Amino acid sequence: MRTLLLLVLVCFSLSVSAANKLQDVRVWPSPDKFRVVFDLTEKPEFSHFNLTNGHRLVIDFKKTSLTANLKKLKISSDLVTRIRTSRAPKKGMLRLVIDLKRGIKPRIFSLPPTGPYGDRLVVDLPKKAAVKTPTKKIATAVKTSKDRAKQKRDIVIAIDAGHGGEDPGSIGPSGRYEKTVTLAISKMLAKRLNATKGIKAVLTRSGDYYVGLNKRSAIARKASSDLLVSIHADAFTSRKPHGASVLLQSNKRADTEVGRVLENNERHSELLGGVGEIIESNENSKYLARTLIDMSMEHAKVESYSIATDILKNLSRVTHLHKKKPALASLGVLKSPDFPSLLVETGFISNVQEEKKLFSKKHREKMVDAIYRSVVSYFKSKALEGTYFANYRPKQHKVVRGDSLSMLAKRYKTSISKIKKHNAMRSNVLRIGQVLKIPQS
Numbered sequence: 001m002r003t004l005l006l007l008v009l010v011c012f013s014l015s016v017s018a019a020n021k022l023q024d025v026r027v028w029p030s031p032d033k034f035r036v037v038f039d040l041t042e043k044p045e046f047s048h049f050n051l052t053n054g055h056r057l058v059i060d061f062k063k064t065s066l067t068a069n070l071k072k073l074k075i076s077s078d079l080v081t082r083i084r085t086s087r088a089p090k091k092g093m094l095r096l097v098i099d100l101k102r103g104i105k106p107r108i109f110s111l112p113p114t115g116p117y118g119d120r121l122v123v124d125l126p127k128k129a130a131v132k133t134p135t136k137k138i139a140t141a142v143k144t145s146k147d148r149a150k151q152k153r154d155i156v157i158a159i160d161a162g163h164g165g166e167d168p169g170s171i172g173p174s175g176r177y178e179k180t181v182t183l184a185i186s187k188m189l190a191k192r193l194n195a196t197k198g199i200k201a202v203l204t205r206s207g208d209y210y211v212g213l214n215k216r217s218a219i220a221r222k223a224s225s226d227l228l229v230s231i232h233a234d235a236f237t238s239r240k241p242h243g244a245s246v247l248l249q250s251n252k253r254a255d256t257e258v259g260r261v262l263e264n265n266e267r268h269s270e271l272l273g274g275v276g277e278i279i280e281s282n283e284n285s286k287y288l289a290r291t292l293i294d295m296s297m298e299h300a301k302v303e304s305y306s307i308a309t310d311i312l313k314n315l316s317r318v319t320h321l322h323k324k325k326p327a328l329a330s331l332g333v334l335k336s337p338d339f340p341s342l343l344v345e346t347g348f349i350s351n352v353q354e355e356k357k358l359f360s361k362k363h364r365e366k367m368v369d370a371i372y373r374s375v376v377s378y379f380k381s382k383a384l385e386g387t388y389f390a391n392y393r394p395k396q397h398k399v400v401r402g403d404s405l406s407m408l409a410k411r412y413k414t415s416i417s418k419i420k421k422h423n424a425m426r427s428n429v430l431r432i433g434q435v436l437k438i439p440q441s
Contacts, residue, residue, distance in 0.1 A: 020044065020064040022094060025073055025083060028165040030209035031127075034079050036098065037166050038121040040064070044110050046121060055100040057123070058086070059108075064094040079104070079125055102128065116168065152388040154200040155379045157193055158220030160230040160333055161186035161203065165210030170235030172355035178233045179208065181358045185346060186231045188368045196376060198388030217336040226384065227307065228341035229371065230333045233358055234322065235350040242351040243322030244315045244367075246308040247343040249301065249334040303340040307378050311344065314370035319347065319357075344371060381411045399434040412438050 024039040038044070045062040070083055081099040088095040107124040111117075161182040163169035169178025183205070190201035202223040204216045211219070220228045234245070308326035315321060322345070334341045346367055347354040357363040379389050397408060405416045405428050412419075416428070422439040430436075 020061065022061065022064055022066050022068055022096075024068045025070060026166060027073065027075055027077075027080075027083075028209045029077055030165070030205070030207065030211070033127055034077050034125040035165065035209065036080075036083065036123040036125070038096075038123075039068075039117065040119045040121065043112070043119050044121045046108075046110075048106070048108055050103070050106075052103055055103045057098040057100060057104075057106055057125070059096045059098070059121075059123070060089070061094040061096070061121075063092050066094055079127060098123070098125070100125070104128070116171065117166070120166075122166075152198070152390065153386055154198055155227075155384065155387055155389060156200050156202060156223050156225045157375060158202045158204060158223060158225040158228040159186045159190050159193075160216050160220070160228060161205050162230060162232040162333075163210075164205050164208055167210050170233060170349050172349040172358075173239065173352050174355060176349070176355065176359060178235070178349050181233045181346065181349065182231045183208065185364050185368060188364060189229070189231070189371060192368055192372045193375070199376070199379070213333055216333050217341070220341075221336065221338065225339055226379070227303075227375065228333070228336065228339060229375070230331075230341070230343040232343055232345050233347055233349040234345040235348060237350075239351055241322060242348045242354045243320040244312075244347055245321065245323040245345045246311050246315075246326050247329040247331065247334070247345065248304050248308055248326050249341065250328040250330045300337055300340045303382075304342050307340060307374060308342045310374040310378060311342075311371055314374050315367070318366040318370050319363075322348070382413070395438060397436045397438055399430045399432055399436065401432055403430055404428075405430065408436070408438075414439050 020040055020042040022038055022040055026037045026039070028035040028037070040061075044064070046059055047062075048057065048059045050057055066085060070085065073083060075082060079101055081101060083096060083098050086095045086097045104125050107126070109122055111120040111122055113119055161179070163177075163179035163182060165179075167179065169182065171177060186203060187206070190203055193199045193201040202220065202225065204219045205211045216230075217228065234241070305326055312321060312324065312326065316324075326342070329343070331343060334343055347358050349355050349358055379387075382389075384390060397403075397412070405419060409416045409419060418439045419425070419436060420428075422437050
């Protein structure tokens with residue numbers, strides 16, 4: 001009896017000492033960091049330290065056993081050579097070692113269960129920034145008007161592929177991931193835009209890795225983007241909903257962002273193009289800043305709505321629409337007040353038929369063409385000053401269903417009276433198929 005009791009106590013002790021299990025290890029290389037994710041059955045208890053005699057990061061997991069096969073882990077990195085086990089300092093502890101090519105300062109944090117994943121420990125290993133070498137100032141020749149005309153800047157479009165890395169997004173009935181769809185469509189759209197003279201596309205991610213929501217808009221801002229288009233695929237608990245939609249920034253999210261911007265004078269300078277430096281010394285700076293940012297935000301909303309409406313119009317020709325008008329949403333990626341931003345839900349990956357469409361190259365090309373046409377058409381009609389498109393002025397417009405003089409005046413940056421005078425019109429009535437001459441500005 002005593003022997004049996006002792007055996008039970010020993011087994012219980014062993015189960016407690018290694019209650020947690022490390023089931024899997026996943027790696028996600030990205031341009032600015034190398035991410036390692038440890039999948040565990042419970043919340044991890046851990047400690048870590050760096051070794052410089054042969055650069056290594058050592059992580060000790062308390063009461064944890066290893067069930068993952070580290071030998072099957074494929075690592076292709078200029079920072080990490082391998083991930084291995086080492087002799088643990090105490091019984092019931094698991095020691096893992098990440099061998100590095102150079103010394104770094106890691107960022108380590110745990111994540112609770114969410115989506116398809118359970119408890120995780122995330123290790124972000126930042127890549128070293130390139131050292132900038134001082135450059136000498138070189139005298140430049142005076143440029144003629146012809147030279148300046150050749151140097152018209154490109155319209156910059158930031159394309160954001162939703163999710164990525166350990167964040168798969170929604171998962172379709174067949175087990176396929178939203179992150180795969182969004183990256184494929186984003187790359188296709190970027191290629192199409194880059195092939196167009198006067199336009200440059202910038203991807204917030206170009207591979208299967210995660211980019212934080214704040215960083216997505218930061219990447220767009222750093223590239224001086226004129227528009228951010230975020231690509232996603234919708235999902236619902238029911239398989240029935242289907243169709244594409246376009247979402248815009250909600251007032252609630254925008255107001256929250258303004259509150260954060262006001263707390264950060266450095267951000268003022270970024271958003272207001274240097275105005276922040278002036279308002280810092282003003283006792284009414286917060287009120288002035290709010291006014292300026294509100295104006296910028298309102299402008300971004302108007303422009304976003306205009307582009308979104310045209311995208312829906314073009315998408316309706318190639319796919320079913322879930323929502324026929326732009327919808328508002330509280331989404332992090334749409335929060336920037338300094339440039340128009342919108343989110344395109346390309347369809348419901350949770351719908352069996354639509355999931356098949358989203359993984360069809362032919363259907364993706366149609367979706368890309370619809371978005372591409374809307375973006376190019378908008379910026380040709382808007383003709384931002386200093387851009388290549390500023391030289392583009394449509395000479396005529398063929399009236400289609402839904403057109404009005406007020407809408408055309410807004411689109412072509414002119415007035416109703418000028419359009420009427422230019423076309424000898426006595427009334428505001430338009431006929432479908434009617435060709436109007438557009439007054440040149």
